[in-house]
Amino acid sequence: MSDEELISIWMRPERTERSGPGRRPGFSREQITRTAVRIADADCLDAVTMRRIGGELGTGAMSLYRYVPRRDDLFDLMYDMVLSEIELPEKPSGDWRADLSLVAHGSRAVGLRHPWLTVLASRRPTLGPNVLHVNEFALGALEGMGLDIDEMAGFVGMVNDYVDGATRREIGWLEEARRTGMDPERWKRDYAGPYVRQILDSGAYPLFGRTVRESKAVHLPADEAFQIGLDRVLAGIGAQIPDIKRG
Amino acid sequence: MSDEELISIWMRPERTERSGPGRRPGFSREQITRTAVRIADADCLDAVTMRRIGGELGTGAMSLYRYVPRRDDLFDLMYDMVLSEIELPEKPSGDWRADLSLVAHGSRAVGLRHPWLTVLASRRPTLGPNVLHVNEFALGALEGMGLDIDEMAGFVGMVNDYVDGATRREIGWLEEARRTGMDPERWKRDYAGPYVRQILDSGAYPLFGRTVRESKAVHLPADEAFQIGLDRVLAGIGAQIPDIKRG
DNA sequence: ACTCATTCGAGTACGATGTACGCAAGTGGG
DNA sequence: CCCACTTGCGTACATCGTACTCGAATGAGT
Numbered sequence: 001m002s003d004e005e006l007i008s009i010w011m012r013p014e015r016t017e018r019s020g021p022g023r024r025p026g027f028s029r030e031q032i033t034r035t036a037v038r039i040a041d042a043d044c045l046d047a048v049t050m051r052r053i054g055g056e057l058g059t060g061a062m063s064l065y066r067y068v069p070r071r072d073d074l075f076d077l078m079y080d081m082v083l084s085e086i087e088l089p090e091k092p093s094g095d096w097r098a099d100l101s102l103v104a105h106g107s108r109a110v111g112l113r114h115p116w117l118t119v120l121a122s123r124r125p126t127l128g129p130n131v132l133h134v135n136e137f138a139l140g141a142l143e144g145m146g147l148d149i150d151e152m153a154g155f156v157g158m159v160n161d162y163v164d165g166a167t168r169r170e171i172g173w174l175e176e177a178r179r180t181g182m183d184p185e186r187w188k189r190d191y192a193g194p195y196v197r198q199i200l201d202s203g204a205y206p207l208f209g210r211t212v213r214e215s216k217a218v219h220l221p222a223d224e225a226f227q228i229g230l231d232r233v234l235a236g237i238g239a240q241i242p243d244i245k246r247g
Numbered sequence: 248m249s250d251e252e253l254i255s256i257w258m259r260p261e262r263t264e265r266s267g268p269g270r271r272p273g274f275s276r277e278q279i280t281r282t283a284v285r286i287a288d289a290d291c292l293d294a295v296t297m298r299r300i301g302g303e304l305g306t307g308a309m310s311l312y313r314y315v316p317r318r319d320d321l322f323d324l325m326y327d328m329v330l331s332e333i334e335l336p337e338k339p340s341g342d343w344r345a346d347l348s349l350v351a352h353g354s355r356a357v358g359l360r361h362p363w364l365t366v367l368a369s370r371r372p373t374l375g376p377n378v379l380h381v382n383e384f385a386l387g388a389l390e391g392m393g394l395d396i397d398e399m400a401g402f403v404g405m406v407n408d409y410v411d412g413a414t415r416r417e418i419g420w421l422e423e424a425r426r427t428g429m430d431p432e433r434w435k436r437d438y439a440g441p442y443v444r445q446i447l448d449s450g451a452y453p454l455f456g457r458t459v460r461e462s463k464a465v466h467l468p469a470d471e472a473f474q475i476g477l478d479r480v481l482a483g484i485g486a487q488i489p490d491i492k493r494g
Numbered sequence: 495a496c497t498c499a500t501t502c503g504a505g506t507a508c509g510a511t512g513t514a515c516g517c518a519a520g521t522g523g524g
Numbered sequence: 525c526c527c528a529c530t531t532g533c534g535t536a537c538a539t540c541g542t543a544c545t546c547g548a549a550t551g552a553g554t
Binding site (some may be wrong): 270271317 | 522
Binding site (some may be wrong): 011123125132135136140148157160162165168169191192195196204207211214215228232235236239 | 372390401451476483487
């Protein structure tokens with residue numbers, strides 16, 4: 001792995017099903033990735049160290065490098081792996097709102113189940129098979145409606161951007177609390193609380209104050225708040241789709 | 248810094264303008280933050296190490312801890328500092344499209360000038376003064392139009408989500424190329440190119456293929472592509488605003 | 495059955511990181 | 525002038541990714 005092997009991980013198929021000489025592999029890329037995901041879920045992304053993964057697999061850190069060229073590539077694999085949890089029908093149904101909602105809710109669920117996902121999403125783009133598959137389905141939902149490919153991609157992008165942003169906001173503080181090792185209650189009371197109160201008391205940001213005081217969405221179940229925002233995005237898209245096939 | 252001083256950085260005012268005994272501070276939080284920003288701009292976020300900052304300031308790493316409690320807090324300071332580059336008038340103009348466009352273009356410009364910003368944005372939320380100020384202006388753009396605060400925040404969120412996502416996409420591969428130390432041309436040719444071609448040749452993702460082949464937006468100047476997407480988002484919002492004050 | 499190229503597992507080692515700790519040097523109020 | 529207090533900074537430690545290395549395992553060719 002030391003020479004000029006700077007190739008996308010997706011073009012580096014795992015060496016398996018081989019029938020030559022040499023010792024048989026004792027692990028697999030998929031197994032290592034699954035372990036890494038479990039660690040990230042349980043602790044956080046920073047806890048995903050090569051030594052830790054090796055430890056959980058009963059081996060050393062360096063053994064993993066037979067399967068994964070670099071740690072960053074492992075992150076790509078993790079990202080793509082959890083996207084496979086989004087369950088989609090084979091083909092879009094023809095109801096674009098329902099189809100895009102499916103993608104949106106699926107993406108959100110994955111993001112909540114794996115809070116490190118949004119962090120990886122902003123690091124570097126990756127085009128694994130599952131990313132491509134979800135993207136393909138989403139684009140397919142808008143096919144045959146008289147839109148050109150840029151419009152389709154634009155609308156899909158709007159939905160994705162909303163989902164990413166909303167999920168990030170939803171996780172946000174909660175994850176930060178966990179990362180600092182405080183329980184969320186204590187964190188809210190001792191860390192964020194006093195500062196927010198100071199902002200409110202300063203009176204310098206009245207509209208921010210209103211979002212804290214008057215917001216009904218804050219007290220809504222997160223699912224409902226997400227749905228309301230998603231409806232807003234879909235309504236915005238719907239208003240721009242030519243009447244031909246408006247749902 | 249070792250005991251229970253787990254407090255938001257924004258509630259930890261720098262000890263300055265003091266008139267007691269003791270040596271005078273030789274640096275400042277602002278100076279350290281500015282240096283950190285410069286390093287991140289020139290190299291990347293990972294290059295922002297305490298030793299490197301200290302080096303550029305002609306001192307050691309540990310000296311910085313007199314001004315910044317933890318490295319993560321320094322990231323919060325960096326984030327908030329560059330947001331001050333967004334120039335906004337004192338009050339929203341009354342034309343909500345123009346005002347939100349101002350925020351959007353400003354945010355994008357900052358994101359492009361400091362490509363590490365989107366990475367920090369996804370790490371943990373921060374409520375520095377400049378973040379609050381920009382947010383206040385954006386909310387103000389939608390004030391007095393018969394919207395409740397949740398709707399206002401929702402629409403502002405949509406714009407922010409779009410800008411974040413679009414900027415991320417715009418930077419994305421370019422930054423990844425820089426991070427691996429390759430020049431973008433070579434990176435595109437040797438790293439991404441072959442893989443994208445493989446995807447296209449596989450024929451498994453026809454719509455992805457169309458986004459690569461038929462897209463006109465790809466060949467558009469980035470500014471225009473951003474503007475088109477922004478117009479889409481604003482149009483979506485406009486369609487949902489009661490007619491009272493529709494622009 | 496023996497050989498041997500080939501592959502895997504894993505130990506060692508290196509440079510780098512954040513930061514806890516401790517102490518010398520500088521400084522203004524009594 | 526003294527002394528409590530603050531800052532600057534060197535040392536030290538645990539931890540990280542990963543380059544390098546070598547013995548052990550393995551199957552094809554003879």
